[in-house]
Amino acid sequence: MRVTIKLFAYFRDSRFKAENREIPDGTTVGEIVDSLGIDREEVGVLMINSRHAAFDSVLEENCMLAIFPMIGGG
Amino acid sequence: MTDKIFRVNMSTLTTSVEEVPAEWAGHGGRGLTSTIVAAEVNPTCHPLGSANKLVIAPGLLSGTVAANSGRISIGAKSPLTGTIKESNAGGTAAQLLARAGCKAIIIEGVPGEDKWYSLALTPEGITINEETELIGKGNFEVLSVLDSRLEGKQAVLTIGQAGEMRLAAANISIKDPDGGLRSSGRGGLGAVMGSKKIKFITIDPKDGKVAIADPDKFKQANRVFAKALVDHPISQGLGQYGTNVLVNIINEAGGLPTRNFTSGQFDGHEAISGETMHDTILERGGKVKHNCHAGCVIQCSQVYHDAKKEKLTSGFEYESIWAMGADCCVDNLDHIAEADRIMDDIGIDTIETSVAMGVAMEGGVLEFGDGAGVCRILKEEVASGSALGRIIGNGAGAVGRAFGLTRVPVVKNQAIPAYDPRAIKGIGITYATSTQGADHTMGYTIATNILNVGGNVDPLTKEGQVELSRNLQVATAAIDSTGMCLFIAFAALDNETCLPALVDMLNARFDLNLTGDDVVSLGQSILKTERAFNSAAGFTAADDRLPEFFYTEPLPPHNTVFDFSDEEIATFWDF
Ligand code: SF4
Numbered sequence: 001m002r003v004t005i006k007l008f009a010y011f012r013d014s015r016f017k018a019e020n021r022e023i024p025d026g027t028t029v030g031e032i033v034d035s036l037g038i039d040r041e042e043v044g045v046l047m048i049n050s051r052h053a054a055f056d057s058v059l060e061e062n063c064m065l066a067i068f069p070m071i072g073g074g
Numbered sequence: 075m076t077d078k079i080f081r082v083n084m085s086t087l088t089t090s091v092e093e094v095p096a097e098w099a100g101h102g103g104r105g106l107t108s109t110i111v112a113a114e115v116n117p118t119c120h121p122l123g124s125a126n127k128l129v130i131a132p133g134l135l136s137g138t139v140a141a142n143s144g145r146i147s148i149g150a151k152s153p154l155t156g157t158i159k160e161s162n163a164g165g166t167a168a169q170l171l172a173r174a175g176c177k178a179i180i181i182e183g184v185p186g187e188d189k190w191y192s193l194a195l196t197p198e199g200i201t202i203n204e205e206t207e208l209i210g211k212g213n214f215e216v217l218s219v220l221d222s223r224l225e226g227k228q229a230v231l232t233i234g235q236a237g238e239m240r241l242a243a244a245n246i247s248i249k250d251p252d253g254g255l256r257s258s259g260r261g262g263l264g265a266v267m268g269s270k271k272i273k274f275i276t277i278d279p280k281d282g283k284v285a286i287a288d289p290d291k292f293k294q295a296n297r298v299f300a301k302a303l304v305d306h307p308i309s310q311g312l313g314q315y316g317t318n319v320l321v322n323i324i325n326e327a328g329g330l331p332t333r334n335f336t337s338g339q340f341d342g343h344e345a346i347s348g349e350t351m352h353d354t355i356l357e358r359g360g361k362v363k364h365n366c367h368a369g370c371v372i373q374c375s376q377v378y379h380d381a382k383k384e385k386l387t388s389g390f391e392y393e394s395i396w397a398m399g400a401d402c403c404v405d406n407l408d409h410i411a412e413a414d415r416i417m418d419d420i421g422i423d424t425i426e427t428s429v430a431m432g433v434a435m436e437g438g439v440l441e442f443g444d445g446a447g448v449c450r451i452l453k454e455e456v457a458s459g460s461a462l463g464r465i466i467g468n469g470a471g472a473v474g475r476a477f478g479l480t481r482v483p484v485v486k487n488q489a490i491p492a493y494d495p496r497a498i499k500g501i502g503i504t505y506a507t508s509t510q511g512a513d514h515t516m517g518y519t520i521a522t523n524i525l526n527v528g529g530n531v532d533p534l535t536k537e538g539q540v541e542l543s544r545n546l547q548v549a550t551a552a553i554d555s556t557g558m559c560l561f562i563a564f565a566a567l568d569n570e571t572c573l574p575a576l577v578d579m580l581n582a583r584f585d586l587n588l589t590g591d592d593v594v595s596l597g598q599s600i601l602k603t604e605r606a607f608n609s610a611a612g613f614t615a616a617d618d619r620l621p622e623f624f625y626t627e628p629l630p631p632h633n634t635v636f637d638f639s640d641e642e643i644a645t646f647w648d649f
Binding site (some may be wrong): 008012017043045073 | 307322536
């Protein structure tokens, strides 16, 4: 199935901003994070289709996964 | 040197230096400004009349080497909201005021004659001088003229044309270490200063130093504290991308108010994001990292250059960029930066004015997305005080009334900032209940609703939001009293060495034995003091509400509304 992966802040460095990927059914968010070589410890926020998700959340057809490092402001 | 109260009476043009009453001694920053305003200002007074007082106080730790402790609090009854107000800013004023031995400046009365003045504060006292040359001038000209007039490194607080015109969105600008400006932005305090006919205030501490009861203990605690700040990954992100790193994440969460609060996502988000801003700054030779006062170890500020590689603006914040950007649908960072600079020069709140501009766009004054038009209106209408300029300069509520609109995002007449309460419900509780009108900084639930700091509370459900907002509002009131920048809160929420080190510094500075619990009670009592003032000014529970459209117009993409009942909101005050 196809999903869109979006990266933010320094996670984009030598990776990408957004990419479409073909992935096997049942792939979890954590597996995607690992496959990108992103240290799970550095991940601050995960969202699938604009809702907060976790490493063990399972991706669905055509979903949009956003991966952010720990960031803040205000 | 024991700190003193410096009092200025603009009706009689006299000044005095007074001992600090015992009941004020434990207060600083917001706790002190609110305590003084509550004690000395008649809550029903006209905010621009002689009965209102402008109170300026450094935080309890300002002027020391404590990291990030140089924030100043300015308080009064607000001409925008009619509530009590504390507006918090960086710049060099807090540190120099503390070093001058000043616990607070209290400015009362209004002059009888139609003349303008400036104030000059030194450890010996404060003098009132007539001012003619700089009247009608913008803040940047004030700074540059004062640079040649003043000796040494003095702090400057100034108002632009907006303050002189007593517009309800006028701010008080404070010089930063590099001659840029920081703003006590919210609530129209510049109009209060203008009503007292004070164009600027200078602070020269001479060789004054802040006394520390136990210097060794202080140093040690500061080391732990600064390390907690520096080590937190969010501090590092703030240094790299500034607060504007939030555009993309708030957009992704569907909570970025767009096109005058009709959508939670903005197509142009990438163009105005922190990531784009970071790359643009690097490309044009600006400064990615910059501090609003010496001793800040986070450095969320920056210097943004234009395409010709010349300085355009500094301290370019997420909320300003959101307001001028997504809310007005302007997807050009250079237009937003130019608008930011003009607003800094006129001395007007970038949040209030830009949200007002979004409402004006809905009213047909100009097209959504017209960044050049925004800059033109700021320069030609607001700065010169035309009728339209004054309506916009009086804030989003004034524009809504002038154009007969219902989608007017204000609480207690203060513009709602960069997080939509339908998609991030905790912040809606903060907007509704804050003692100062809609203000994200009063209880920044975004940390836990969106950023996973201090745990997580689902932004789209009601569960846990009232408690979250309450805990944060209490903590914030206390932090705002220390002179600490609010961005210490990320470390404080996640790192258990941070807050105890802060309490240790307070104890070492004043020879006290405070505990964490005392800090919580301090925060609670400040909120209660502020609320009591508002009640006496005529505010009731019915004012703790969001505008109607938040309850009735679902916000895409989540298509949710703000759905707290009045009773649920009222439970905020159960403490
Ligand atoms: S983190 Fe930003 S707002 Fe806070 S003290 Fe530093 S520069 Fe100022």
